[in-house]
Amino acid sequence: MSESGTVATPPSRPRPSTESSSTATPLVDRVLSPSWPWLLGIPSLGGVLLWGSFWWPVLTWIALVPFGWLIVANADRRLVYLGAWFCGLVFFLPGVQWLRYCDDSAWLGWLLLATALSLYVPVSLFVARLLYRGAKFSLVLALPIAWVALEYVRMHAFTGFGWLLLAHSVHTWLPVIQIADLGGVYAVSFVVATVNAAIIASVMAYLRPSTRRWQSYGWEVSYAILLLVATLIYGSDRLARANFREGPRVGLVQTNLPQSLKDTDWERTLMHAIEVTRPLSQSDADVVIWPETSYPYSFGDIDESLDDLQLDQSRIARRGHLFPPDDKQVQAQASYGELVRYSMMNNRRELDRMTDELGRPLLIGGIRHVYEPKTSYRYNSSVLFAPKKGEVGHYDKLHLVPFGEYLPLEETLPFLAILMPYEPTLEFGLDPAKDYQTIHDDGLNIASLICFEDTIPDIARNFAARQTSEKPIDFFVNQSNDGWFHASEEADQHLAAGLFRCVECRTPMVRASNTGYSGLVDGNGQIVQLLEGTDAADGTKLNKGVQGTLVTTVPLDNRSSLYVSLGDWLPIVCFVLIGIGLFMSQVHGIRLTPPSLRKRKE
Incomplete structure (x- = not known):
């Protein structure tokens, strides 16, 4: 029998598989x-x-x-x-x-x-x-x-x-x-x-x-x-x-925290990011970029028509790191609805204060909550805050990682939760966004690719294809949390996969990662610069598994792409x-x- 299920004579083109013993050695x-x-x-x-x-x-x-x-x-x-x-x-x-x-x-x-x-x-x-x-x-x-x-x-x-x-x-x-x-x-x-x-x-x-x-x-x-x-x-x-022109100066922050700590000690997670960022307040960076989920507390938007009771009944009011770091008395006395509203307001004020002290726009990664009259959403987001302006733009992640950001077939096959790296009692699940949102402020126009989204050609290409002739995308931003994988070869594979988006779209990319690689890739796909830090154990210079900052100039690329x-x-x-x-x-x-x-x- 053949793999096609039919029988016929062999092809006329000579092949080693059909040669007779008289012609084959x-x-x-x-x-x-x-x-x-x-x-x-x-x-x-x-x-x-x-x-x-x-x-x-x-x-x-x-x-x-x-x-x-x-x-x-x-x-x-x-x-x-x-x-x-x-x-x-x-x-x-x-x-x-x-x-x-x-x-x-x-x-x-x-x-x-x-x-x-x-x-x-x-x-x-x-x-x-x-x-x-x-x-x-x-x-x-x-x-x-x-x-x-x-x-x-x-x-x-x-x-x-x-x-x-x-x-x-x-x-x-x-x-x-x-x-x-x-x-x-x-x-x-x-x-x-x-x-x-x-x-x-x-x-x-x-x-x-x-x-x-x-x-x-x-x-x-x-x-x-x-x-x-x-x-x-x-x-x-x-x-x-390639004829690059100088673009904005970008300050990249690379934190170095294991995921186990990020999941349990939110105050330390935030203070670590702030301390690592501090030197950039004296730099010439036009914008500072934090890694994915580096801001551990909840923030977002609440529809003005919602009262505290409606918030209390929301499906996500009891999920996420809502609590401000210091207000223990409020936590003990407030209802969940009141706590949601208070936390959102307090955390946003804290982000505005941090940005004002930094003196330049700050692109953070965090979990953004959106409360509407009949539903609510929880996004993995990139949010840009500017001094004296507050939030000026955001992007909500489109492509979620199964078992890391949501549980596939959660209602049909709940036993799949055994494959999740979370405690069984932890409520879990993010929502995918539906819109390609660029982030822009004062002439800066960026497209954020969160976590593994830079390994997916379609997302970057759609961003590049949707850009207007008046204001094209200046560069991609990849905010990642590679702390899940302990500075393993995952970070190398992630970097290798992501740089192809730069060639496909002829658009440079800056990367800010927790534990993984942070740096700059130009429109040729060349790794121009990687953040270098010192290993706390033996003092060696490393690019991953270390903390630090890097200020670099983005080389803007005006070449077109057939693939786009x-x-x-x-x-x-x-x-x-x-x-x-x-x-x-x-x-x-x-x-x-x-x-x-x-x-x-x-």
């Missing part, structure tokens, strides 16, 4: 018809290469070779797909192991996430074999089409997980990643996957008889070389044409080609199981 037979240890061992090596490529980017160009070998291998399909799953498991288990740091019980979540992500690899293999063996696509098309299509699915399915994409491993190779302004991060993954496929084609050509060595594979190798050369030429040209205009056109093309390949495989009905195995089964 014994080495070809051994390479294409391996035993089960090789079918499991070599793909596992591919998983090691994929993970290693994030530390040694040169490995990226061969990391998919074991996966591609499974596309052309003539072996039992069960072993082929099992090998692909091994590849994914060996890659993602260490790839997301940082998840276990967020809580003592997070081991289960880590194993479940790694297992779920690993399943994308055999699905990618199925699609690639369908295109290559069933629809007669060349290997240099089948492999990148399948891989990019499944990266896109992984980016969006089940709220999405935009980490550990193939392109992320080459984020420091600036000439390569510039094509992201044409087709997004997917374009970079496509090129890398194509080169990997060409290496496999080169090996297959070398193993063929010398008289037919390049008959089937010569053009595939040539195509990959031309694509890579064109990528490098385009990237070099875009880098050479057209969006995810490349994955769409991949899906169209997969649909065509599915149709062609049904028409041709190519057998995907080797004749020797079919005879054995018969």
Whole structure:
């Protein structure tokens, strides 16, 4: 039987899998018809290469070779797909192991996430074999089409997980990643996957008889070389044409508190942020930026028509850090409705006072409460306060992190709460915003990407696409709390994923993080500057796991981006080609199981 469910004659294009023993060398037979240890061992090596490529980017160009070998291998399909799953498991288990740091019980979540992500690899293999063996696509098309299509699915399915994409491993190779302004991060993954496929084609050509060595594979190798050369030429040209102009001076604050302390000692959390920020009051920064949720107390807006009783009955009046740090008597005597109103007023006055003392606008991260007559909301927000003005703008987070900011299927599957890094008794849950709100004041126009939102291409692109010609976005701001993960490699992966938004939209980004990386990325995706602090334990200089401040000048970028205009056109093309390949495989009905195995089964 074939994977397409039909039977027909093999394709006319010569392939190693259909050559007779008179034309194929014994080495070809051994390479294409391996035993089960090789079918499991070599793909596992591919998983090691994929993970290693994030530390040694040169490995990226061969990391998919074991996966591609499974596309052309003539072996039992069960072993082929099992090998692909091994590849994914060996890659993602260490790839997301940082998840276990967020809580003592997070081991289960880590194993479940790694297992779920690993399943994308055999699905990618199925699609690639369908295109290559069933629809007669060349290997240099089948492999990148399948891989990019499944990266896109992984980016969006089940709220999405935009980490550990193939392109992320080459984020420091600036000439390569510039094509992201044409087709997004997917374009970079496509090129890398194509080169990997060409290496496999080169090996297959070398193993063929010398008289037919390049008959089937010569053009595939040539195509990959031309694509890579064109990528490098385009990237070099875009880098050479960059003409940045000086923008505002930004003061970045990097706090360094573990999440366990942020959850329990709100007063210390606030005082830590204030103390770290203090040197910036004497700086030339035009605006100061705090990390995500660095302001621990509640603030927001209350509809004027609501009385204290209505507030007392609100679904979120008893949630969040409402209490002012000093007014214990008010806490003891006031009703919840009165406490909500008093806390909102008191905390806002405190924020206004802090901003006035700082002498420049302050962009904080915190939980913003909105009370309306018939409903109420709780947002993870970026809010800009200006001296003598108070709040001048805010952005409420659009894309929430499952199990970190809300519980999926809370009413249907409440037992999923076991995967949350919170106490079972803690009321929990934020609301997603619906509007793309930029923050602007005195000529400054910024788009905030909170937490992991900078790993999602759609959000940044929509911000860039909505900007007006009169006042475009000056820069992105990423406010993060990487304190969940204890200065692990999560911070490195986060930085690598986020900088692609700068290339895709040709917009610089400043980052202010708790524990993770704080700094500046320009419109080329180059990490221009990172905050450097001193490790309290041994005095070494570090970029993460330390506290401090950094004042930097944002280089404004006026270049345009095709990706902003057209969006995810490349994955769409991949899906169209997969649909065509599915149709062609049904028409041709190519057998995907080797004749020797079919005879054995018969």
